Amino acid sequence: MPIPPFVEDLRRHVGHALLWLPGVTAVVRRGAGPDTEVLLVRRADDGTWTPVTGIVDPGEEPAVAAAREALEEADVTIRVDRLARVGVTDEVAYPNGDRSVYLDLTFACTWLAGEARVADDESTDVRWCAPGDLDDVDPPLAAHMRARIDAALADEVxxxxxxx
Known part of the structure; x- marks a missing residue:
């Protein structure tokens, strides 16, 4: 995964020390009712399926970051509808020794345009998946990713x- 330039700058000062970073998850829905589908990307770093995720740039509004990440990763234009979930990740240790914990802001989003495709080097595949088929994804969705999707698909305010 490419490291945002501002994180590279921080790492020059703090080395591999634990960083607290804001992140977003864009749960992108297409269709309605029984025709609803969720956009998933297959991560290049570990091969897992997830919704679109990313780091919020300094000064960037989180909802803007979610829309930017959807366009950068899957070449789709979305509408960010609502904040669905706020959570903190477990510590992530990267192969180079860097360590981070993320404040994740999960957004329920609606697909507006674009044919979903791999649009950068952060993923190797993209797909639309019916909510009822999420348990059949291989490899299986991680529990924390499934919780983000469930919160975004819930009919909650x-x-x-x-x-x-």
């Missing part, structure tokens, strides 16, 4: 968040 308020965001979900951990309280303890």
């Amino acid at each position: 308020a965001a979900r968040f951990a309280t303890g």
